[in-house]
Amino acid sequence: MTAGKAGRASSSSTGPDAVLRWGVVATGRIAHRVTRDLACLEDAELYAVSSRSKGSAQAFAEEHGFAVSYHDDPSGSGSGSGFRQLFADPRVDVVYVATPHAQHFKVVRAALEAGKHVLCEKPFTVNAAEARELVDLARSRGLFLMEAVWTRFLPATRRALELIRGGAIGTVRWVQADLGFPAAYDPNDRLWDPAAGGGALLDLAVYPLTWATAALGFPTALAANGHLNQDGVDVQNTITLEYPEGAAAQLTSSLQAAGPGTATISGTAGWIRTGSPLYNPKTLEICTLDGTTRVEEFEEETEGFIHELRETARCIRAGLQESPLMPWKDTVQVMQLLDQARSQLGLHYPNDQRAGAA
Ligand SMILES: NC(=O)c1ccc[n+]([C@@H]2O[C@H](COP(=O)([O-])OP(=O)(O)OC[C@H]3O[C@@H](n4cnc5c(N)ncnc54)[C@H](OP(=O)(O)O)[C@@H]3O)[C@@H](O)[C@H]2O)c1
16 A cells, blocks of 8 residues: 555545445546546535556556555555455455446445445446346345446436336427447557457447436347457447337437547437437437427536536435446446347357356
8 A cells, every 4th residue: 555645635534425435446437537527516526546557556646646645565465456455454344447448347246245325337248147246245245236337327318218108299209329430450459459348339329228228228130240350359340229010210320430539329209319418418409399409508517427426426415226327227228239249149258158148
């Protein structure tokens, strides 16, 4: 453990108004972005960070004002991995996990076993078997656990669902959503690395699926097409979801091509189109059959991660183990859809070697 110089004043205990002490696992790209929003969260103390390397842990703690930092013991014989040291710290109340997907299961399981509440990056795990095991563990330990699908908590998303559920566009019949960008091939980047759960499906399809399942629920059938590269990760995929009475969703995610990056939800009385990117839209375009089109705009004070952080804190203070906005069953069902898509694409990962996995 390394004591930093900048940590914010610490609080006493848990309770409805208590300051929650946060631990962050990993110091990569998303960890920095989410931590910047964490610094804006009410009643949160940026307490500890862990990294595989001492230098990254200390630099991250210094930059964001964490009180302590933990790192792996390179000798392998001492105090063990940085994240296990962070979980052993009794002052940590809740941890945010920002490792690549393939490590989510191992890290979240260790956090829950140590008695910590957990917010884990999307995709929650590599397969549904891992997701079910973590949910069962959280349930049995009485701990809060949530997948960090930030889109679900945004004001624009909540407004779109309010409109849809209120009948503003009639009965939803189809959803079309895409997310893609041309990503430079880099075998050392987690996006392209099979061992890290690389590929467009696990990284990007979560967002089009979020809009489809929010608007139409979970489908009766799924058909996936896609292209795998020489390393066996998918560079592009299309997913069709089928629903009763012919309702459908068409979803595309790509590491090869740029797209509009929007979601369109179409119903018997009109349609709603999100602004781009669909994972953090700032506008909703609403068109109804009377010929009216209007645009609703949504201002953000922060990058937008604060809403999932606020929901995490709210649930922990309220003694909830899961959020009604991102319930465990939705996380597991999305992982099941991703498993089905992977099986049709022939996309396999080392994590699948675990018993019962896809
Ligand atoms: N919500 C969103 O908008 C959003 C956006 C981007 C990514 N994500 C998700 O966040 C996760 C991380 O993505 P990222 O873009 O931040 O990746 P990244 O830049 O590669 O960072 C991941 C970090 O995890 C740690 N790490 C790397 N390999 C590891 C291993 N084998 N074992 C343990 N730790 C390892 C490293 O931190 P240390 O060196 O400090 O250990 C690394 O910097 C992914 O699951 C991704 O899907 C979410």
